[in-house]
């Protein structure tokens with residue numbers, strides 16, 4: 126079967142790497158891809174917003190499955206348009222992608238179905254939002270309703286800070302995504318990323334993972350797309366995973382089915398765990414980045430078979446096997462990220478760093494120029510290693526990081542610290 130993968134980040138490189146191992150795969154195409162993906166797939170410069178163009182390409186190259194990596198094309202309805210043209214897709218419809226596309230929608234769904242999450246209120250104007258904040262305890266969380274590339278969330282410590290966030294949102298700081306906002310209770314605890322395949326009907330959990338969202342060591346500094354991840358996540362005990370499935374994932378799948386917008390794809394629940402109980406922070410409707418990098422390293426089963434089973438509503442018979450090994454990914458980002466950063470700096474030593482068979486280097490924002498590899502984004506590389514436990518995977522990942530000669534980049538030096546400190550290592 127020919128497969129078209131949409132996206133060009135580290136997540137897509139990891140998916141491409143795993144898809145490439147499938148006995149079901151004939152040719153792999155990726156749009157737009159990156160310098161790392163180009164070693165595994167035919168990268169094609171399709172315009173992701175031009176759905177008719179993508180459909181034409183799929184017909185011309187006899188694509189059997191389109192796998193959509195990022196959220197924007199899902200929320201824009203690429204799945205709907207491809208399916209209407211008779212092309213099979215892994216990834217939810219526009220209506221089901223609303224679970225990520227509107228935080229207010231998800232909060233209302235949780236409220237209607239008793240799914241545990243932070244208390245909240247929705248607003249379309251500043252004055253009532255400001256008045257509401259006065260009645261609540263601090264800190265308080267202000268969120269743009271729509272897709273804001275991870276930037277639409279403010280944790281306000283004071284009423285003034287909350288008011289500023291509300292005003293900025295309605296003044297257009299997040300464009301259309303900020304036309305509405307959600308104000309919610311601050312949840313204390315430890316975060317984890319939970320993934321489940323959902324085929325409209327059945328739900329199947331994936332291995333557990335955690336990421337590090339803050340830019341600097343000690344989980345300090347600004348929020349980012351994710352500076353590193355590891356799997357398994359020791360906090361996610363089998364009992365806790367069972368609770369998440371029963372209290373959060375299964376009722377969500379059921380609710381989406383009942384409203385006539387069944388969810389098919391991978392549902393990513395951002396969780397807060399406190400006193401052993403899970404609460405939903407938010408949903409994403411795609412694999413996490415960099416969580417996909419560690420999950421793909423640990424997945425033993427055929428990814429393409431699993432994605433097809435999900436798209437075709439055959440999850441009931443699917444069993445996924447995972448390697449016992451742990452995996453850990455260190456993201457190397459351009460200096461300045463998540464703020465302004467330089468593009469085009471040269472990265473050397475990738476071959477030497479990847480020589481260890483336990484290490485995979487996934488490219489996120491790179492481009493090739495002749496035989497040189499240049500940085501081409503904020504998050505640039507995901508140096509990923511396996512080991513018998515998190516501690517060994519961490520050591521191997523940093524050994525590889527230290528072989529990479531890239532003065533224009535930086536990384537955190539403490540990815541996995543919670544898991545290592547827990548003695549899981």
Ligand code: AMP
Nearest residue numbers: 243266275278309310311312395406407
């Ligand atoms: P989100 O985009 O909704 O995942 O929010 C980004 C980050 O903000 C999350 O990963 C959390 O670290 C934090 N966050 C969001 N909502 C809350 C909340 N209600 N309580 C505490 N932290 C939150």
Ligand code: GLY
Nearest residue numbers: 336351413414415
């Ligand atoms: N790792 C966070 C995300 O993928 O949204």
